[in-house]
Each structure stands twice: as C-alpha cells, then as structure tokens.
Amino acid sequence: MSDLNQNGAQLQNGAGKADGSTEExxxxxxxxxxxxxxxxxxxxxxxxxxxLEPLLITGDDFGGQVSITYEVENxxxxxxxxxxxxxxxxxxxQAERFGCTVSYDHVTELVVDEHPFTxxxxxxxxxxxxxxxxxxxxxxxFLEVPGEQEYTGKGVSYCATCDGFFFRGKELVxxxxxxxxxxxxxxxxxxxxxxxxxxxRDELRASKILQSRAFDHDKIDFxxxxxxxxxxxxxxxxxxxxxxxxxxxxxxxxxxxxGVFVYIGHIPNNDLYHGKLDLDEDGHLIADPxxxxxxxxxFAAGEIADKVFKQVATSVGQGCAAAMQAEKFLAxxxxxxLPDLAEDPRAWPTPGVPRKTADLVAAD
Ligand code: NAP
Numbered sequence: 001m002s003d004l005n006q007n008g009a010q011l012q013n014g015a016g017k018a019d020g021s022t023e024e025x026x027x028x029x030x031x032x033x034x035x036x037x038x039x040x041x042x043x044x045x046x047x048x049x050x051x052l053e054p055l056l057i058t059g060d061d062f063g064g065q066v067s068i069t070y071e072v073e074n075x076x077x078x079x080x081x082x083x084x085x086x087x088x089x090x091x092x093x094q095a096e097r098f099g100c101t102v103s104y105d106h107v108t109e110l111v112v113d114e115h116p117f118t119x120x121x122x123x124x125x126x127x128x129x130x131x132x133x134x135x136x137x138x139x140x141x142f143l144e145v146p147g148e149q150e151y152t153g154k155g156v157s158y159c160a161t162c163d164g165f166f167f168r169g170k171e172l173v174x175x176x177x178x179x180x181x182x183x184x185x186x187x188x189x190x191x192x193x194x195x196x197x198x199x200x201r202d203e204l205r206a207s208k209i210l211q212s213r214a215f216d217h218d219k220i221d222f223x224x225x226x227x228x229x230x231x232x233x234x235x236x237x238x239x240x241x242x243x244x245x246x247x248x249x250x251x252x253x254x255x256x257x258x259g260v261f262v263y264i265g266h267i268p269n270n271d272l273y274h275g276k277l278d279l280d281e282d283g284h285l286i287a288d289p290x291x292x293x294x295x296x297x298x299f300a301a302g303e304i305a306d307k308v309f310k311q312v313a314t315s316v317g318q319g320c321a322a323a324m325q326a327e328k329f330l331a332x333x334x335x336x337x338l339p340d341l342a343e344d345p346r347a348w349p350t351p352g353v354p355r356k357t358a359d360l361v362a363a364d
Pocket of ligand 1: 143
C-alpha cells in the first residue's frame with residue numbers, strides 16, 4: 001500500500017562530499033522555491049518568466065496533496081477535470097519550460113536571520129539565496145486512536161487514490177465530514193461494496209454538490225454524531241473493524257470493516273520554521289496579503305499559510321503573488337539594500353500582525 005512520501009519522482013542520489021562535509025553551492029541564487037505543490041510550481045513558473053532563474057526544491061512529498069487526488073474537477077481551464085498527478089505534471093513542465101531548475105531533494109534547515117539566506121538539504125547541499133518562497137503545504141491529520149499506527153498500510157489509509165484499488169469488493173469506513181471525506185468516499189465506491197462515512201456531528205462541512213452526490217449514492221451510508229475510538233485487526237494483521245462512540249449519548253459500538261480511510265483535515269508542514277518565522281496558533285506561517293512573512297525576502301504561499309481557502313486555484317494564485325513579490329523585493333534590494341526595520345517599521349509588517357491590504361496599497 002502507499003507511502004505518502006512516494007507519490008512522484010524518485011529522489012536523486014545524495015550529493016554530499018565523500019568526507020561527509022556539506023557541499024557549498026557556489027552561486028548566490030535570486031530565489032529558491034521550497035515545495036512542489038500548486039503554489040510551488042506557480043511560484044517557480046512566474047519567477048522563471050521574470051528571469052530570476054529559480055531553483056525549486058521539491059521536498060519528499062512530490063506534488064503535495066493534489067498529487068494524491070484522484071480527480072480535480074474545479075481547477076479552471078480543464079472542463080472535463082483531470083487527475084491530480086496529471087495536473088502536477090503539467091505544472092512542472094510549464095515551470096521547466098521557462099527555466100525553473102528542479103531539485104528532487106528535501107530541505108532540512110533554513111537560516112533566515114542573516115542575509116543572504118542559507119538553505120540546507122537532505123542531500124548535504126547548501127544554497128545561498130537572496131529570497132525564498134515557502135510552499136511546504138500540509139499533511140493529513142491523524143485520528144490518534146489505538147490501532148491507527150499499527151494498521152497503517154494494513155487497512156488504514158489516508159489516500160484513496162493510492163489504496164482504493166486494494167479494496168475491491170470490500171466494505172470500508174471513511175472518517176470525516178469535509179470535502180476530502182466525501183470526495184474520496186465517492187471515489188472509493190468504484191471498488192468497495194459499501195462505504196460508511198463516520199462524522200462527529202450531524203451536519204457536513206463539505207460543499208453542497210458533494211453532499212448531494214454522497215446522499216444520492218446507493219453504496220454510501222452516513223453514521224452521524226460518532227467518533228472512531230479504536231481500530232481493530234484480525235489474526236492476519238489487517239483491519240477488521242472499528243470501535244466507535246456516540247458523541248451525544250456516549251454509547252460505544254463496534255463495526256466490522258475491511259479498511260479505514262481518514263480525512264479529518266490537515267496539519268501545516270512547518271517543522272523548518274519554529275523559532276525562525278512567525279506561526280499562528282494552528283501552525284500556519286503568518287503572511288500578509290502580499291504573501292510576506294515577518295522576515296523581509298521570505299514569502300509564503302499555499303496551504304502552509306492559508307487556513308481558509310486551501311484550493312488548488314487559490315494556492316496557484318498565492319504562488320503567483322509570492323513570485324511577483326520576490327521580484328519586487330529583489331529590485332528594491334538592488335536599489336536600496338535590505339529594508340531597515342528599526343528605521344522604517346512601515347517597511348514590513350510587525351511580526352505576528354499581518355498588515356491590511358489598504359495599508360499596503362498606501363505604503364507601496
Ligand atoms: P476539513 O474541511 O478541515 O474537514 C475536516 C473534517 O474532519 C471536518 O468535518 C471535521 O469535523 C472532521 N474532524 C476534524 N478533526 C476530527 C477528529 N479528531 N475526529 C473526527 N473528525 C474530525 O478538511 P478537508 O476535507 O481535508 O478539506 C480541507 C480543505 O481542502 C477545505 O478547504 C476543502 O474545501 C478543501 N478541499 C476541496 C476539495 C474540492 O473542492 N473538491 C476537495 C478536498 C478538499 P467538523 O466538521 O465537526 O469540524
């Protein structure tokens with residue numbers, strides 16, 4: 001079954017020196033994009049077209065979450081829809097066509113308290129760059145119940161596109177009440193004989209169009225006001241059922257199932273940023289409407305900074321904006337040097353306090 005870290009191209013071999021020391025990249029980059037989801041590729045495309053010769057470092061999860069989406073129906077320009085991996089391929093080809101360099105590597109450390117910034121990677125590369133666009137996205141949230149870890153890959157999955165095929169003729173449980181739970185639950189009906197969607201409330205968060213498709217589907221049932229409290233396995237070491245609790249009366253129940261697909265939201269991929277960049281209470285990077293973080297020259301786009309929209313279309317827009325802002329930053333760096341925060345506090349938002357669009361328009 002799938003490993004979320006194996007959704008795309010293979011990582012290239014390590015590039016560290018034989019003595020184990022870090023390889024020093026000689027060139028000073030104008031812009032490095034970190035992440036290969038819709039925001040990252042769009043930032044790479046726009047930066048390339050602005051002749052900034054961007055380097056895009058993909059991360060281990062090539063293509064991000066869209067690459068594990070079976071079908072994208074709401075990205076404009078593709079009226080028939082297309083698969084997530086196909087869309088990522090198109091994003092990548094378009095960015096490369098204009099000169100975006102792609103490195104299949106994973107960033108392990110950022111140094112943003114001195115300029116130029118430093119980016120270190122799992123392949124022991126060290127890059128220096130004048131600006132960075134962070135597009136590291138988010139990852140699935142876990143249920144954190146007994147049995148979840150033990151049976152991951154043995155009936156517990158976070159990717160219907162990857163694993164649905166293994167459940168032909170089986171009965172499945174999907175956990176969650178958002179767009180992902182319904183979209184992936186509908187996808188699973190291609191293989192399963194029955195899909196039960198377990199939701200902790202009696203009202204769905206998902207869009208109306210997905211709700212009506214799910215309600216109308218004869219293979220889909222809903223179990224309302226219920227949470228999964230544990231996942232059970234059989235003597236073959238694979239999932240055989242779940243225990244649940246009614247959130248209204250506390251009643252415990254058992255339900256047989258062959259697989260559990262978990263879609264209960266996402267957690268921002270922010271490991272690189274703790275103590276270095278401002279994060280909100282949910283762990284998203286704080287960026288102002290111009291995609292600027294609290295460090296001049298560091299920009300954020302897509303789900304790492306977006307706690308509201310989280311759409312391919314909005315991530316693409318944010319990636320575009322971040323590249324345009326990076327271009328502007330580089331031009332002002334050339335002309336005036338780094339903004340002096342002490343002398344001109346208006347030059348940048350107060351850390352942790354995103355500026356309003358109106359202020360930005362007035363100041364720019
Ligand atoms: P989401 O909208 O955050 O929904 C998460 C669901 O999981 C909610 O129903 C939530 O319940 C439930 N949940 C959260 N924690 C839970 C827990 N510990 N136990 C049980 N249930 C729990 O996440 P999503 O569905 O992954 O969607 C994320 C974003 O991507 C959204 O903005 C969505 O619109 C977008 N998206 C769009 C599409 C599309 O347009 N086709 C497809 C997929 C995703 P409550 O409702 O009670 O909070």
